[in-house]
Amino acid sequence: MSITRRAAAMVLTALVGTSLLTGCGGDSGESGSPLVVWSMENLPDRVRVTERLAAGFTERTGIPVELVAVDENQFSQLVMSSAAAGKLPDVMGALPLTTIWQLAGNELLDAGAVQAVVDRLGTGTFSRRALELTRDRDRQLAVPSDGWTQLLVYRKDLFAAAGLAPPDTYERISRAAAALSRDRLTGISLATAANDAATGQAFEGFAVANGCDLVTADGAIGLDAPPCRETFRFLGELAARYSPPGAQDVDSTRATYFAGRSAMIVWSSFLLDELGGLREDALPACAECVGDPGFLARNSGVVSAIAGTAAEPAQYGELTSWTVPVGGKREEAQRFVQYMMENQAYVDWLGMAPEGKIPARRGDPSDPERFLDAWERLPAGVDTKRPLAEIYPPEVLRALRESPERFRRWGFDQGQGLLMGATLAEMPVPKAVDAMLGGTEPGEAAEEAAEEVRSIQTSLR
Known part of the structure; x- marks a missing residue:
């Protein structure tokens, strides 16, 4: 099946509607062009956080980033047109499970690149169940980030x-x-x-x-x-x-x-x-x-x-993940996803909405619970900010932080x-x-x- 037909088939299996798109994609294959990153975190305050994190990545690596915030209902249409034109992004983020599997079913994911990122971060630092839900037999389809x-x-x-x-x-x-x-x-x-x-x-x-x-x-x-x-x-x-x-x-x-x-x-x-x-x-x-x-x-x-x-x-719960599409800037995409999944960048990403961004990566090799512990201290809320731990008893926080391991x-x-x-x-x-x-x-x-x-x-x- 051609890439155009694969993308068209995917649209038949997803919601299609009108929505908001901020930014526009670039040609990731063109020398010197920015790393193109699509994110389904498209609310204005979350876009600002992602822009700040992308700027930090550029400052550290010298790699420019073009961020495209995509509404979930628009995603399949955008994938179809971009795949047909040979202009898929280099990175996709905040993707729910169904979207990850639709992309994989249409052969649009670079599972080798994804597996390399998971290996570098440390397989044992992730929720075991989160990795299972984002894996198709021996192919790791995405890097699980967080969930509700x-x-x-x-x-x-x-x-x-x-x-x-x-x-x-x-x-x-x-x-x-x-x-x-x-x-x-x-x-x-x-x-x-x-x-x-x-x-x-x-x-x-x-x-x-x-x-x-x-x-x-x-x-x-x-x-x-x-x-x-x-x-x-x-x-x-x-x-x-x-x-x-x-x-x-x-x-x-x-x-x-x-x-x-x-x-x-x-x-x-x-x-x-x-x-x-x-x-x-x-x-x-x-x-x-x-x-x-x-x-x-x-x-x-x-x-x-x-x-x-x-x-x-x-x-029941939902996971969102990062992934690397086929045909893009593979090495730079891997570096970006790894950056977003470690250190303060990952904590800041979780901080967009801690109540709905329970970490799928529990910690790092130096501290197995680092990100779970940091998540508990993050302020939640919109108009007023307070850590959930100041509002709810410890048993509620324990149930939340362990939930990705029990997702069915x-x-x-x-x-x-x-x-x-x-x-x-x-x-x-x-x-x-x-x-x-x-x-x-x-x-x-x-x-x-x-x-x-x-x-x-x-x-x-």
Whole structure:
């Protein structure tokens, strides 16, 4: 398959939309031209941090850098046009797992260059699991940088008053949701909207906790197998009986919990700075919070790994990585990625948003916990800055810092990254969850989702 056709095929497996692009790419093959770096960290404050880090790299090495900040929804279109023109960048950063695997499936990554960077930094300095999720058999596809973890946050004051155990199993979650759904209080807030990626993330988190795999080791679709049917039943009951009425999305779930009208919420770790009152446009608004802004954070507990009815505890999370495309300035690209993954540059990169940038590289050969320890001290927040360790107890920070080792994700261990990207774009699981709110039986929802994924799988062959 030609590079143009490979790039076009990748676009079919990813979200395509309008978005922001800052900067423009250069011809990385031209002598004397800058090292072209694409980054999905495209928010203005994060672009400024990346520009400062790139300037530090140039000062140290003499290698000029041209930074291109790309929105995730625009990425596939940009790759297609750049690959067709022979103008891929030299480095790509902040890429989620599905994007890494889509690039690899279309033979656009220099796995040898990536492996060399990991070897120089020290394989043992990384989270073992992070390396596994970014590896295709014997090919290291990316250098895992950081990630966020999905959490079940709960009102530990309400749980204590009701004599309830922390909600870390299907059974305990269901029991708490039933016991605490009363008056204006709902048991749990979780995304259920058909067009919200958070719906699929919440479902996958509960699914991996129950041994439900979207695709099995032999490539078969498992969404209608018993563990997945049980997950559909479990989540359908929570959404229909113990959640706010109507389809919920990432914003409405947060608003409900922050208003003190939900006993539990499923959200990413990006919730933690907002819950701590560090972002003015998303402040806790419960009745007690008016006189005590720290009330909700102080009375919230965190569960990171959940156990279903038939599996060991597991945890959903997302990793972002650096990688080196084919055909660029290989040696200079390796030097840049290595620079961004060590010393103060790596700490500053994590400092963009510590609550959602948990380090995948734990330390260095001289100090195995160096970056984890530095991460705990980094100030989080937008309008107010405070380290998370000043807001949350030590057990919350321990759960966060160890989370990359426990990440379980659909498809990547089975080498099915292209299918995962296509499934993410088509959203069969969020649509099935939404259908259950409309009265579709859980078993039927599982079968419909499985059939749609099988259709997607066939289209990729």
